[in-house]
Amino acid sequence: MEEALLRAVLFGTPILLASLGALVSERSGVVNLGVEGIMALSALAAFGVALGAGPYLGLLAGVGTGVLGGMVLGLFAVTLRANQFVAGLAVAALGLGASGLLGKRYEGLPLEWTLPEGGMALLAFLLALFLHHLLYRSRFGLYLRSVGENPKAADLFGVSVDGVRYGALALGGGLIGLAGAYLSLAYRPSWTDGMTAGLGWVAIALVILAAWEPLRAVLGAYLFGLLFFLQFRLQGSVPIPSEAFGAMPYLLVILVLALSGRARAPKALGVPFERGR
Amino acid sequence: MRLELDPNPRPQKTFLAYALFLLLAFLLLGALFLAYGVSPLEAYALLLSPLTDPLGLAEIARRTIPLLLIGAGLSLAFRVGFFNIGAEGQLLLGAVGAAYAALFLPVGPWTLPLMFLLGGGLGAIWAGLAAWLRVRFGASEILTTLMQNYLAYYLVVYLVAGPWKGQMVFGFLYTDRFPQEAQLPRLGETLVHWPTLLLGVAAAVILHLLLFRTPLGFAFRVQGENPLAARYLGLPGGRLLFLTALISGLLSGFAGVGEVAGIHLRLLEPAQISLGYGFTAILAAWLARGRPLLVLLTAPLLGLILAGGDALKLSLSMPFRVVDVVSGLLLLALIGAEALGRHRILWRR
């Protein structure tokens, strides 16, 4: 039982981190569909740097890559005011592709010094608490929420909508990068193409389930973690084909989406902000 | 620096925007090739190599077929506002349906049409499911169809490794070979299964006519451009979305049938069947700017990229993922250019 809970938290951690990352930018009004790709590329960057310079520099590299990914999306979604959904999908493809391409030489290599899983999990939990505090008790958080609800009003109030959104994407990107680094440096210290296994999409769905609240995201992420763990455990001991287990998390996401379908999203989510006419 | 909406952009500016972004994409791709460890020039040459000989052209054609079918369906779906990212999964289900008809039902001259019917039907139902979830529960189809891809993937793996496992296994998983009646004719020695190609061309033309010359298409366009107006008019939004999903799923299913009946002649591991058609078809549809007829041009273009990617894989042992890189960069370049073209740049201190 304890093992289940522990595993739930450990497996839920990358989901939590990625979800928090997506949540932050969505609260500011920008949908980040590129999570999967940014996470993959960050995982690779973290791994690559860690091989030569140790896990903590690797972690930094992962976070940095995540921030970069967020800013790239920002360029398209915020400055250029292009379609956020398509831009996100493109970034996802680009990230997955680039990581698969550049990561080929790292496949199968072992990592000597890894990051402590428990420490990372704790960090993730603390980050969720911090994010909650940030959103509701800080100046930046107020600006961020306002921009996500009514950017026109925020603009008239003198808030820099673009600036806040970039900030949210950078912060969110950093969190996603952290998720990726966790995967390749702590959870499964290695690199394989496709190691993100759709967790990025799960994280996006989790944002909806969590009603865009960081604290709820914690619960949701650990719940998913528990289910992933059960999937591994029950395999073999129950007369259900292993593929069914593999498919279960994704089926669960669909269920979650159906249940929370029309949850209250930030009003301006997904709409590029054009000043004036 | 600030961007302001420009109501009347000049065509030269739009052209420049596209040129700029495509150049950037080009350079970035070259940089990635360099980072991977190959000469960019060599890589680009390989990417374009299928254009140089008839065998290469056949490779392009072979990949164009599913892109055409899926792309036409997606261009309609995107127009109406149904963002179907699950073409990959619908394709796989089409393959499953075809395999079932080929391997487990009595065969005869009716087999090929039956395979298309069954495969297309399964694809349609699969997409329809996502539409139902959206209309009934408000669940985002972007996420549900994506998840459905994974479900379809596992289904095929299960079938091929389990109940439908073939007599002969050589390290890869696959079913028995399809009987003769379940095989699509091909062009000469190539893998171009031309009946499906014709189906794809017909789909693009028919959908274009439907969208722009019929009342149903008119309703589709209103729903897609302004759902509020559609509601105001009393148009059945949910039903329109559902219908769009069915059409898109049907065509993706057809693509799946074509792949297994025309090329592989058996059901295989999903990674062997699908080859990234789902996302690339999204690109083909997006490039076509909501006009199904233009998919006739964009699908071969992306077929070239896929064929080129294959060449890169074979000659330089590059992972096939490189195709995602090219597609992703291309898509970013296009939406960036389009967005830039719509705005004016203001330089203010």
Next chain:
Amino acid sequence: MGAPKGRLPALGKGPLKARAGSGEALPVVSSPRARLGRPMLRLEKITKRFGSVVANRGVSLEVGRGEVLALLGENGAGKTTLVSVLYGLYAPDEGRILLEGKEVRIPSPRAAQRLGIALVPQHPELIEAHSVAENLALGLDLPLFFSRRGLLGRLRRLLSHHPLGVDLEAPVHRLSAGEKQRVELLRALLNRPRVLILDEPTSVLTPKEAEDLFQEIRRLKAMGLAVIFISHKLDEVLAIADRIAVLRGGEKVGELRREEADKDTLIRLMVGRSVAPPPKAPPPREEVVLEVEGLTVPRHGFPVQGVSFALRAGEVLGIAGVAGSGQAELLEALAGLRPYRGQVRFLGAPLPKDPARLFALGVAHVPEERAMGVVGTMSVAENLALRTYPRYAPRGLLDYRAMERDAEGLIARYRIQTPSPRTPVRFLSGGNVQKVILARELKDGPRLVLAMHPTYGVDVGAAEEVHARLLDLVREGAAVLLVSEDLDEILALSHRVAAMHRGRLVGPVPREEMSRERLGRMMTEGRA
């Protein structure tokens, strides 16, 4: 349009010349006393273009400390654009802005605020999901982290000179339109501005609330603020302004002191000609077209309850009401866009609840939001056929040539200004979009017209035409349910007048027994 009424006013400065926009320079009507010694704010020859449209052309203005300058002009004259330039939303293509004699650049609203320029926008733009305090907080220089109590305390201190009028902790979505505007005003006053701009502030207010607002403006004036008051309503302008500047077609065509101004002069400056009141409609017929009994529409806030009335052929029933009183929901329910309970009979049979069926039976709906009523990317012809397009496909394929031919006829009849029937509707001006909607809805000769703010944001000329077309139909026996915020429009067109108050219908009262004051009372107090 009929012969202009009245005589040319004797201004002592010579007759007014050509229409604005013809390229000829208009003599600016002003008196030496209109210019001030030391203006707080000065706009010099501001020009702003959007593509080929010139929204402002060489406009120059001044406002002094403790003075109210009214910016008068009809819809589309360029008032809001000018003020947007002042508030940093747009950069002017030409001209400059001087604040207390020094030239300034205003690249953003934040810069405007720092310079002491505050704007109360026409429609309250607030964060509905947040509290009043959280909204106001956006206008402050906040510390990195703050507490709720600290914020409230600080706000109360900063606003100690002004009566609050709202609960700081209330969520904004629960406030009435008037209260929301109060929040906007408080926000504007937070940082002690030097210049206060009010853009059409009374459009969402009842007559009493408007009077309160004027008191407030006089108080702020006494405190030394320079106030710019934008409006297209003459009565208000004459009530509150010290000086009046008139815009027409993007140019300033007149500037005078309040004492020199009268309604006729102002109308001529605003419109370039006299405006005739709409012709009266003949009395309604006997036949009852619409019977409503106990209509209830559930919604947030006050549900529409127990609405009952009857509408006869050839009758116009005008419904006024403070924003949010339920009149929009009432109309939407009848138009099939909202679920409702209660009995509604149309020509004796139960009224269908599907918009398509409704139109087929002869119920037209001119919606409040133009965005809902047209598809911007589709052509004028397609939009004119938005209700009837299946008719153009007898054998399955749409006949676009027939569609365009019919469109040309409607374009001529309704004087819709468009380069061609193929032009996408989004390139048309607001007034013309409205005409497209009207043409489409009225072309089949409906028996009942549900009209919601049909001339909102539309220039006087187009508004006249809209009224004329509606009245044509009324003469032929159509019944019109007219909901509008424009009390003048309601009083001019209606046979009977009613008001919505907190979801209940007050009245209807025959037009002859109605006055503006009485209507205002019906709207605010709920008594006929």
